[in-house]
Amino acid sequence: MNSEMDENLSIFISEGNELLEDMESALLDLESNPNDSESMNRVFRAAHTIKGNAGLFGYDQIIDFTHIMESLLVEVRNGIVPITSDLVSLFMRSKDIITSMMDSLVGSGEVDQNDLDEATKLLEHYLADPHAAALAANPCDEDGSATQVETPTGIFTINLKLGTETFRQGFSIKAIFRELNELGVITSANLFMPDIPKLDEIDPESCHLSWLLLLESSCQKQAIADIFEFMDDCEFHILSPESKTEEYKKIISLLPNGEAVIGQILVTSGALTEKELQTALDRQKETGSRTGDILVEQGDVQPEVLESAIAKQQQTRAASSQSIEFLRVNASKLDTLINLVGELVINGERVSGLTENIDDDKLAEAVTEMNETLEEMRETALGLRIVPIDGVFKRFNRTVRDTSNELGKQINFEISGGETELDKTVAEKITDPLTHLIRNAIDHGIEKPSERELNNKPPEGHVALSAYHETGSIVIKVSDDGKGLNKEKISNKAIERGLIKQNDKLSDSEIYNLIFEPGFSTAEQVSNISGRGVGMDVVKRNIESLRGNINVESEEGIGTNVIIQLPLTLAIIDGFLICTENEDFVIPLDMVVECLRLTKEQTKEMEKHNYINLRGEVLPLIDLKKHFCLPKTLENEPETKNVIVVQHSGKKTGLLVDSLHGEVQTVIKPLGKIFQNLKGFSGFTILGSGNVSMIIDVSSLITDASEKQRDSFMNQPHGQNSNETISSESAEI
Amino acid sequence: MSSNEDLNAQIAETNETTLINNQYLSFLLGNEPFAIPVTRILEIIEYDQVTIVPTAPERYRGVVNLRGKIIPVIELTKVFGLEDSEITKRTCIIIMEVSLDNETIMIGCMVDKVLIVQEIEDDAIEETPALGTIIAANYVKGLSNIDDRFFTILDTDTLFSAQELIIGYDAGLSQSTFTSTEATH
Numbered sequence: 001m002n003s004e005m006d007e008n009l010s011i012f013i014s015e016g017n018e019l020l021e022d023m024e025s026a027l028l029d030l031e032s033n034p035n036d037s038e039s040m041n042r043v044f045r046a047a048h049t050i051k052g053n054a055g056l057f058g059y060d061q062i063i064d065f066t067h068i069m070e071s072l073l074v075e076v077r078n079g080i081v082p083i084t085s086d087l088v089s090l091f092m093r094s095k096d097i098i099t100s101m102m103d104s105l106v107g108s109g110e111v112d113q114n115d116l117d118e119a120t121k122l123l124e125h126y127l128a129d130p131h132a133a134a135l136a137a138n139p140c141d142e143d144g145s146a147t148q149v150e151t152p153t154g155i156f157t158i159n160l161k162l163g164t165e166t167f168r169q170g171f172s173i174k175a176i177f178r179e180l181n182e183l184g185v186i187t188s189a190n191l192f193m194p195d196i197p198k199l200d201e202i203d204p205e206s207c208h209l210s211w212l213l214l215l216e217s218s219c220q221k222q223a224i225a226d227i228f229e230f231m232d233d234c235e236f237h238i239l240s241p242e243s244k245t246e247e248y249k250k251i252i253s254l255l256p257n258g259e260a261v262i263g264q265i266l267v268t269s270g271a272l273t274e275k276e277l278q279t280a281l282d283r284q285k286e287t288g289s290r291t292g293d294i295l296v297e298q299g300d301v302q303p304e305v306l307e308s309a310i311a312k313q314q315q316t317r318a319a320s321s322q323s324i325e326f327l328r329v330n331a332s333k334l335d336t337l338i339n340l341v342g343e344l345v346i347n348g349e350r351v352s353g354l355t356e357n358i359d360d361d362k363l364a365e366a367v368t369e370m371n372e373t374l375e376e377m378r379e380t381a382l383g384l385r386i387v388p389i390d391g392v393f394k395r396f397n398r399t400v401r402d403t404s405n406e407l408g409k410q411i412n413f414e415i416s417g418g419e420t421e422l423d424k425t426v427a428e429k430i431t432d433p434l435t436h437l438i439r440n441a442i443d444h445g446i447e448k449p450s451e452r453e454l455n456n457k458p459p460e461g462h463v464a465l466s467a468y469h470e471t472g473s474i475v476i477k478v479s480d481d482g483k484g485l486n487k488e489k490i491s492n493k494a495i496e497r498g499l500i501k502q503n504d505k506l507s508d509s510e511i512y513n514l515i516f517e518p519g520f521s522t523a524e525q526v527s528n529i530s531g532r533g534v535g536m537d538v539v540k541r542n543i544e545s546l547r548g549n550i551n552v553e554s555e556e557g558i559g560t561n562v563i564i565q566l567p568l569t570l571a572i573i574d575g576f577l578i579c580t581e582n583e584d585f586v587i588p589l590d591m592v593v594e595c596l597r598l599t600k601e602q603t604k605e606m607e608k609h610n611y612i613n614l615r616g617e618v619l620p621l622i623d624l625k626k627h628f629c630l631p632k633t634l635e636n637e638p639e640t641k642n643v644i645v646v647q648h649s650g651k652k653t654g655l656l657v658d659s660l661h662g663e664v665q666t667v668i669k670p671l672g673k674i675f676q677n678l679k680g681f682s683g684f685t686i687l688g689s690g691n692v693s694m695i696i697d698v699s700s701l702i703t704d705a706s707e708k709q710r711d712s713f714m715n716q717p718h719g720q721n722s723n724e725t726i727s728s729e730s731a732e733i
Numbered sequence: 734m735s736s737n738e739d740l741n742a743q744i745a746e747t748n749e750t751t752l753i754n755n756q757y758l759s760f761l762l763g764n765e766p767f768a769i770p771v772t773r774i775l776e777i778i779e780y781d782q783v784t785i786v787p788t789a790p791e792r793y794r795g796v797v798n799l800r801g802k803i804i805p806v807i808e809l810t811k812v813f814g815l816e817d818s819e820i821t822k823r824t825c826i827i828i829m830e831v832s833l834d835n836e837t838i839m840i841g842c843m844v845d846k847v848l849i850v851q852e853i854e855d856d857a858i859e860e861t862p863a864l865g866t867i868i869a870a871n872y873v874k875g876l877s878n879i880d881d882r883f884f885t886i887l888d889t890d891t892l893f894s895a896q897e898l899i900i901g902y903d904a905g906l907s908q909s910t911f912t913s914t915e916a917t918h
Binding site for chain 1: 782784785786787788789793795796797798801803805833834836838840898899900901
């Protein structure tokens with residue numbers, strides 16, 4: 001029971017967080033485009049669903065708060081409260097409060113009571129007096145705001161047939177007309193007395209009056225209906241003005257998908273009153289015709305309004321049939337499944353290997369078929385975790401908004417490539433580093449508006465976040481058109497911090513990459529956004545822990561690009577199996593460029609230097625058995641040597657090994673707690689034989705090897721030019 | 734001398750039936766007898782196919798695949814600075830569960846020969862002498878005289894501490910990371 005509760009709670013929280021995220025992005029859209037009905041709809045839907053879910057579990061605090069928020073949202077949606085930047089901020093704040101309420105449910109945070117009280121008060125203030133609140137929020141716009149809240153006037157056609165008991169019930173016709181006059185101007189009143197009885201049957205206390213009234217008013221239909229509400233036996237039909245048709249149609253299109261009954265859609269939109277609907281439903285039972293037709297016939301709604309309600313109904317039905325196709329699954333179950341599929345793929349390879357030498361066509365056929373299915377299964381299983389990066393990207397709208405407001409900078413934030421897909425784990429882990437990079441771009445990159453204008457740039461800074469796929473990996477780019485990196489400043493700082501020496505000659509990209517060194521910060525003034533010197537190094541480490549890499553391009557005065565390259569998935573990779581000193585290693589296939597067999601001359605050349613001549617190019621070599629200090633297992637060195645050429649950051653390096661064993665599919669097992677800080681490897685994998693093999697992390701292997709080489713040169717200085725070339729060559733990698 | 738299967742059954746039974754017990758597994762490193770409490774032991778497996786983890790400290794023999802799980806294997810002789818012994822048919826790996834920074838992980842300890850599971854009462858364990866232990870005193874919980882041989886009872890808390898096991902543990906602490914560097918498990 002308890003665990004069931006926990007599971008429900010976690011579902012509530014995870015769904016709630018998704019909704020809140022969506023609400024936030026919708027609010028931001030709304031701020032830039034107040035007329036965007038779809039965004040308004042999304043905000044409303046999120047608040048509404050959260051309230052509903054909270055209701056299921058009885059989280060009163062959330063229910064109460066979202067209720068007030070929802071009420072205000074209804075007013076906003078109906079155009080009674082105008083959308084202002086302050087209002088959006090208030091909703092944002094409310095969203096944050098709900099987030100903290102949900103966090104507090106799982107004990108990871110507390111709700112700030114003052115904040116809650118204040119926000120509630122503000123929401124209620126808007127609700128109680130939308131006009132004044134709008135004025136208060138927009139004091140410089142006094143003339144305009146009055147017309148903003150008014151809806152256009154139009155002529156209502158009211159068909160009113162009073163019941164015979166009207167007078168006896170104590171209603172006065174005068175009072176009815178007075179109330180109607182309060183709502184607007186009665187432009188025409190035609191009296192009908194269709195069922196007046198014969199003179200001798202007349203009861204002076206009975207009422208037999210009917211009117212066809214034209215009322216010019218800007219009020220809502222319900223307000224008119226309210227006048228007749230208590231007159232039980234009176235029959236009335238109010239046809240809204242033509243001018244309202246558009247409004248109703250708009251409201252109907254804005255309604256959340258959820259109501260599938262036409263009558264109810266019309267009532268919610270305000271085009272139909274409850275009573276009219278009831279009458280129509282009663283008549284439907286008698287006649288059997290369609291509700292919609294009756295309503296039009298009775299003169300309750302315009303045919304166009306009915307049409308848009310029908311369209312809405314169909315949309316709702318389509319949406320509800322669509323939602324059945326989605327299933328919420330515990331992520332850990334999914335991980336287990338993916339792991340199992342991985343194991344199965346490995347086992348499948350093992351079976352193929354074992355059956356290779358058995359001369360049985362049927363067996364071979366069955367094995368082939370099984371492997372095909374397994375491959376398909378692997379693809380599908382991997383796809384389960386793949387999500388578009390859009391969800392991550394959208395969160396940064398808020399980051400940009402808040403940061404730029406805080407710093408008084410105007411930012412035009414552009415997102416592209418949101419549809420690019422990647423593993424959910426990678427997507428989650430990339431959020432924090434990206435937040436840091438974006439804040440950095442706004443804080444350090446983009447200049448103050450005044451400074452920008454001096455440099456002939458538009459006052460509004462441009463920050464772009466983009467993603468695209470590139471050969472087995474995803475590339476994410478954060479660019480800004482700010483002042484760019486100052487090479488001199490970075491060098492000076494790095495010398496000051498002892499990261500480089502005064503007379504070190506570094507390439508531009510080496511200088512730029514110094515900003516990823518721990519303890520490096522060039523911000524002259526420490527702000528609370530960035531500039532404490534922790535950050536870029538952490539960003540780099542986080543990216544590397546995802547088997548990715550990060551690079552900076554910059555041009556002073558023009559801007560900066562930070563480019564992150566990440567693997568699509570953390571679970572399974574195609575690898576290339578190599579062997580040296582009887583130890584197997586796997587190299588990610590997308591790093592491998594080619595394989596070489598060394599000729600005798602090349603072996604000699606290799607023994608002299610640590611490189612070979614590859615078609616006129618220098619190819620630096622890393623001897624894996626030396627680099628890894630592997631114990632000798634072979635009596636004699638093998639006659640021929642093999643080199644596997646890998647490419648990383650555009651540079652080629654050769655890895656010297658004993659033998660090459662071709663492609664394998666591998667399920668990556670993490671290094672685990674004990675080996676997590678080990679350099680040069682990204683994980684383990686279990687081979688078809690059941691043996692464990694290590695997966696080489698090419699980038700960190702190369703970095704490690706070039707450091708080692710540099711150290712060895714420092715310790716025993718060499719005079720040879722050729723070696724110097726190599727050391728700087730590999731240092732750049 | 735019992736077989737691994739018998740010992741495994743015995744360990745499983747003691748760990749299932751009693752919460753606190755004084756059962757110890759004794760084993761040899763070279764010719765030296767040692768004992769560790771059975772509470773943390775999951776099973777004993779034969780030494781087979783250990784994959785080398787290059788660049789890891791010497792005390793790590795490598796890793797093994799135990800039914801799809803990757804288990805780091807520690808060479809106790811290297812930890813204690815004892816003489817290396819050859820791999821024989823008797824060489825075993827004792828699989829244990831240890832808790833590091835609130836995370837339970839499995840590790841294996843390579844020993845030359847496992848002996849038996851036996852009860853050693855607390856008062857039969859003599860305090861560690863200041864001098865004369867065969868290995869560094871901080872790894873020793875006490876000595877016990879069994880059949881005229883002194884068994885070194887290991888202090889599993891120090892032996893399997895995060896400091897001792899995690900590579901680059903101190904360096905790791907000073908790193909402030911956004912997210913846990915642990916990948917999916």
